[in-house]
Amino acid sequence: xxxxxxxxxxxxxxxxxxxxxxxxxxxxxxxxxxxxxxxxxxxxxxxxxxxxxxxxxxxxxxxxxxxxxxxxxxxxxxxxxxxxxxxxxxxxxxxxxxxxxxxxxxxxxxxxxxxxxxxxxxxxxxxxxxxxxxxxxxxxxxxxxxxxxxxxxxxxxxxxxxxxxxxxxxxxxxxxxxxxxxxxxxxxxxxxxxxxxxxxxxxxxxxxxxxxxxxxxxxxxxxxxxxxxxxxxxxxxxxxxxxxxxxxxxxxxxxxxxxxxxxxxxxxxxxxxxxxxxxxxxxxxxxxxxxxxxxxxxxxxxxxxxxxx
Numbered sequence: 338x339x340x341x342x343x344x345x346x347x348x349x350x351x352x353x354x355x356x357x358x359x360x361x362x363x364x365x366x367x368x369x370x371x372x373x374x375x376x377x378x379x380x381x382x383x384x385x386x387x388x389x390x391x392x393x394x395x396x397x398x399x400x401x402x403x404x405x406x407x408x409x410x411x412x413x414x415x416x417x418x419x420x421x422x423x424x425x426x427x428x429x430x431x432x433x434x435x436x437x438x439x440x441x442x443x444x445x446x447x448x449x450x451x452x453x454x455x456x457x458x459x460x461x462x463x464x465x466x467x468x469x470x471x472x473x474x475x476x477x478x479x480x481x482x483x484x485x486x487x488x489x490x491x492x493x494x495x496x497x498x499x500x501x502x503x504x505x506x507x508x509x510x511x512x513x514x515x516x517x518x519x520x521x522x523x524x525x526x527x528x529x530x531x532x533x534x535x536x537x538x539x540x541x542x543x544x545x546x547x548x549x550x551x552x553x554x555x556x557x558x559x560x561x562x563x564x565x566x567x568x569x570x571x572x573x574x575x576x577x578x579x580x581x582x583x584x585x586x587x588x589x590x591x592x593x594x595x596x597x598x599x600x601x602x603x604x605x606x607x608x609x610x611x612x613x614x615x616x617x618x619x620x621x622x623x624x625x626x627x628x629x630x631x632x633x634x635x636x637x638x639x640x641x642x643x644x645x646x
Contacts, residue, residue, distance in 0.1 A: 363400040363587060375403045382478040388412045401545070405481055405585045413480075415580035415615040422486040422601060422619040423580060424612040425535070426592055427479040431509060433471035433606050436595065441470050444510040453517040454536060454593065456495040456562045461525060464532040465595045469603065469619070472516070472593045473612055474504060475586065482585045483592060484614055489526030489533055491575035496554055496563040497521050504540040504591040516593055522546045522554045524583065527569070530621055531597035537584055538591045545587035550575045580615060 365371070375394040379386060386392040390407045397403035416423050432442050439462065440448045452462040475481060499520040502512055509515055520539035525532060537546050539555065546555045551565075568574055577583060601619040612618070 363404065365400075366398045371398065371400060374400055378403075378477070382476070384478045388480075401587045404587055407482075408480055413614040416617050420621045421617045422530070422621070423484075424473070424614055424616050424618045425484050425486050425583070425594060426473055426475055426482075426612065427614055428473040428475040428592075428612050430606055430608055430610045430612060431472040431474045431506065431591065432608060433603050434469070436465060436468045436470050438466055441516075441593070441595075443472075443513075443515060444506075447510070447513050447515075449514040449517040451595070453514070454521075455523050455534060456497045456564065458495065458562075458564070461493060461495070461523075461534075464597050465534060467598045469596045469598075469601055470593060471603065471606065471618065472591060474506065474509075474591050477588075480614065481587070483535070483537065483583045485526075485577045485579055485581050485583050486594065486618055487528050487530060487533070488579045489528035489577060490569050491524060491526055491550065491567045491577070492569065493523075493525040493567065494548065494551065494554075494565045495523040495525075496559070497523065498559055498561065499539070501539055501541050504538060516591065520546075520555060522548065522584070524548060526577075530600040534593075534595040535583060536593040536595070537586065538593065540588075540590040546584065546590075547587070548584040549577075549582055 372395050375397060378384065378400075379394065386394070388408050390409050391397070394403065397406065413427075432444070434442060436451055437448075439451045441451055441454065443449050451465055452459055455461045455465075497520065500518045502508055502515055502519055504515065504519065512518070516536070516538050522537045522539075524535045524537070526535070539546055545553055547553050550567075596619075600622055602622050603619050605617055606619075
């Protein structure tokens with residue numbers, strides 16, 4: 338009965354208004370009151386401040402500054418092996434596996450559309466059909482910056498307006514198409530393992546979604562999907578290395594990361610598994626490495642035998 342009430346109250350709660358009001362409070366610099374709120378939050382959610390670059394709650398002038406706190410330089414070592422894709426966030430694995438044509442598994446009894454997730458744009462979704470996905474939930478106590486699983490060059494960013502349902506496990510199990518209904522920011526990259534989509538999903542009381550190249554993307558919210566494209570191989574191009582920061586949530590949420598077919602393998606993931614930034618998430622598929630080597634050999638052969646003018 339309590340779970341039913343928690344779910345159904347979300348349908349009638351003014352989620353956007355509530356989230357924006359909380360966002361204003363989180364951004365306010367209120368001195369001792371801000372420090373009191375931060376200490377209360379640390380105690381309530383058992384936040385490990387020993388990992389933070391600044392462990393004293395009084396250091397943070399706003400709750401947002403605390404929530405997006407940087408970690409010590411050695412707190413999250415990045416696995417440097419060439420065939421490893423690393424976890425992008427601290428959190429817990431919600432689901433992972435194969436994208437079945439255009440369908441992504443959300444929870445028992447619930448799938449949702451890949452195309453809808455990426456803003457209803459079939460051309461952006463096409464490379465990921467029959468590919469792989471992983472969904473990771475960030476709890477309130479977690480580090481809330483998102484990093485790159487593998488190096489990549491930004492090609493597209495899409496803002497998709499939507500709801501702001503909670504994204505905790507209970508809600509994911511009960512609200513259909515949750516991640517394709519909530520407000521979100523989609524970032525697409527070209528990587529050594531093909532296209533990668535990183536989807537930053539908003540949620541109740543998520544006051545802001547930011548990227549390192551565009552700053553705050555939401556709020557303000559809009560009623561229409563917005564699509565930006567980015568030039569490659571220019572001075573203005575956005576290239577991020579493996580483990581570099583991509584963006585951040587001001588208050589917690591979920592990421593969904595998608596890859597092309599047959600290019601990566603999830604060898605070590607399990608549902609519910611705790612994730613830590615920099616630890617292995619996936620491995621480059623052996624067939625993919627063979628295919629890439631063959632393509633490089635073919636390209637070299639074509640270049641050597643190209644007619645000269």
